[in-house]
Amino acid sequence: MYRIVIYPHQKQDSLINLLSDQEHYLRRVVRLNNGQNFIAMDGKGYSWEVKLTDKGGEIIHVIEENRELSIEVTLMVALPKGNGFEDIIRCTTELGVNKLQPVISHRTLLKPSENKWERWHKIAVESAEQSERQIVPYIAKPIPVMEAFTTMKKLNIPKYIAVARTDAPHLLNFLTRDLWDSPSQIIIATGCEGGWNTDEIQWAIASNFQEVSLGKRILRAITAPITAMSLISGVMETNNK
Amino acid sequence: MYRIVIYPHQKQDSLINLLSDQEHYLRRVVRLNNGQNFIAMDGKGYSWEVKLTDKGGEIIHVIEENRELSIEVTLMVALPKGNGFEDIIRCTTELGVNKLQPVISHRTLLKPSENKWERWHKIAVESAEQSERQIVPYIAKPIPVMEAFTTMKKLNIPKYIAVARTDAPHLLNFLTRDLWDSPSQIIIATGCEGGWNTDEIQWAIASNFQEVSLGKRILRAITAPITAMSLISGVMETNNK
Numbered sequence: 255m256y257r258i259v260i261y262p263h264q265k266q267d268s269l270i271n272l273l274s275d276q277e278h279y280l281r282r283v284v285r286l287n288n289g290q291n292f293i294a295m296d297g298k299g300y301s302w303e304v305k306l307t308d309k310g311g312e313i314i315h316v317i318e319e320n321r322e323l324s325i326e327v328t329l330m331v332a333l334p335k336g337n338g339f340e341d342i343i344r345c346t347t348e349l350g351v352n353k354l355q356p357v358i359s360h361r362t363l364l365k366p367s368e369n370k371w372e373r374w375h376k377i378a379v380e381s382a383e384q385s386e387r388q389i390v391p392y393i394a395k396p397i398p399v400m401e402a403f404t405t406m407k408k409l410n411i412p413k414y415i416a417v418a419r420t421d422a423p424h425l426l427n428f429l430t431r432d433l434w435d436s437p438s439q440i441i442i443a444t445g446c447e448g449g450w451n452t453d454e455i456q457w458a459i460a461s462n463f464q465e466v467s468l469g470k471r472i473l474r475a476i477t478a479p480i481t482a483m484s485l486i487s488g489v490m491e492t493n494n495k
Numbered sequence: 496m497y498r499i500v501i502y503p504h505q506k507q508d509s510l511i512n513l514l515s516d517q518e519h520y521l522r523r524v525v526r527l528n529n530g531q532n533f534i535a536m537d538g539k540g541y542s543w544e545v546k547l548t549d550k551g552g553e554i555i556h557v558i559e560e561n562r563e564l565s566i567e568v569t570l571m572v573a574l575p576k577g578n579g580f581e582d583i584i585r586c587t588t589e590l591g592v593n594k595l596q597p598v599i600s601h602r603t604l605l606k607p608s609e610n611k612w613e614r615w616h617k618i619a620v621e622s623a624e625q626s627e628r629q630i631v632p633y634i635a636k637p638i639p640v641m642e643a644f645t646t647m648k649k650l651n652i653p654k655y656i657a658v659a660r661t662d663a664p665h666l667l668n669f670l671t672r673d674l675w676d677s678p679s680q681i682i683i684a685t686g687c688e689g690g691w692n693t694d695e696i697q698w699a700i701a702s703n704f705q706e707v708s709l710g711k712r713i714l715r716a717i718t719a720p721i722t723a724m725s726l727i728s729g730v731m732e733t734n735n736k
Contacts, residue, residue: 321711345717348714348715427733467732470561471562472625480586481721485725485726488666488729489667491665491667491711492668
């Protein structure tokens with residue numbers, strides 16, 4: 255069934271007021287007619303099966319489904335060049351990420367404009383719909399990396415920083431141990447092209463981030479967060495079996 | 496240090512005859528001068544540190560390094576639309592894949608041309624160089640999916656088929672059990688947009704493929720093989736710690 259993400263104000267009792275682009279999508283793109291059903295989700299965890307009518311959408315019933323991980327995952331991603339961050343949003347949304355915090359590190363070349371953020375949010379919405387999630391990941395505004403480490407310092411949750419060419423143990427070693435205790439949140443930071451510089455790694459360690467490896471090979475800035483997220487969701491979903 | 500992949504015939508005793516595009520890359524793109532060193536690898540497991548000279552490359556010594564997984568991984572990938580397979584080659588090469596077998600399934604829309612294959616091979620070479628691997632993954636020519644299952648039927652190694660909306664256990668459950676015995680090879684098949692059809696899944700099971708899940712969410716055709724490869728290399732590299 256087709257899915258759309260709605261804003262809270264669109265739901266009024268058992269009616270959903272469709273926005274014009276949603277109406278266009280449902281009637282013209284996926285070609286639903288009056289009387290046919292779709293799924294509306296508020297991106298915060300609630301979903302409804304809805305019938306398309308002339309008035310918009312009539313809620314038929316609440317949908318009880320949960321494809322979310324039972325842990326809140328924040329990926330802190332040093333922005334890669336070009337449109338790389340868009341691929342990261344797509345893939346990690348499918349894999350269950352909750353928050354993406356783009357950061358500007360010493361080696362970051364990209365200077366994202368304000369309308370980039372709107373595009374990123376739109377990609378997160380589309381990917382959440384396609385992957386049939388209940389929650390739309392929150393894409394934060396980019397901040398300097400040192401500020402991000404400092405803000406996260408006081409959070410007493412598992413925090414990792416992925417480093418290439420390191421002797422640090424593999425992330426998977428930590429996950430199988432740390433996620434067993436069912437922490438409510440977890441954070442992992444991945445670098446951009448050329449990796450973190452020494453100051454950044456030191457600052458991360460001083461902010462109680464654990465250095466981890468994502469394997470012996472050198473991953474691109476796009477591949478690293480997808481790999482980390484694959485491992486996190488894999489461990490979470492086998493722990494719960 | 497910069498890396499290039501050479502053909503076997505380019506190495507003659509302690510000399511490496513550079514091809515014109517390799518010479519161009521080393522001298523014009525990364526701007527090496529005579530007397531500066533780079534790494535030449537044959538893509539089959541051997542690497543040498545080489546000095547750039549007017550005669551081409553003079554081998555200084557053999558490099559003993561190994562960033563390869565201690566298992567041979569074949570990904571059988573139903574070709575996604577557009578250039579999606581190129582992203583799959585890039586990411587999974589970085590993650591240590593050995594062979595990519597593109598297959599044409601019932602829902603495959605792409606009809607790849609012959610020169611696509613050359614482009615795919617080139618991407619595998621570049622990704623192997625960038626991720627500092629010793630081996631260039633072999634990209635096979637696309638074949639019909641049923642033929643691929645039948646050919647692989649007799650191989651007595653762990654074989655998996657990733658299926659969406661399934662009750663099958665997560666791939667990670669099988670990996671932690673099956674890779675513990677150190678099999679020499681492993682195969683995993685992932686579908687294209689819309690997934691496998693029922694016949695394909697039945698045929699895979701009849702060919703001794705194990706149905707597996709890659710998590711509760713619906714992954715795109717591009718994300719599924721990257722996720723599978725992340726899990727395989729993660730388990731292999733923590734088993735060996």
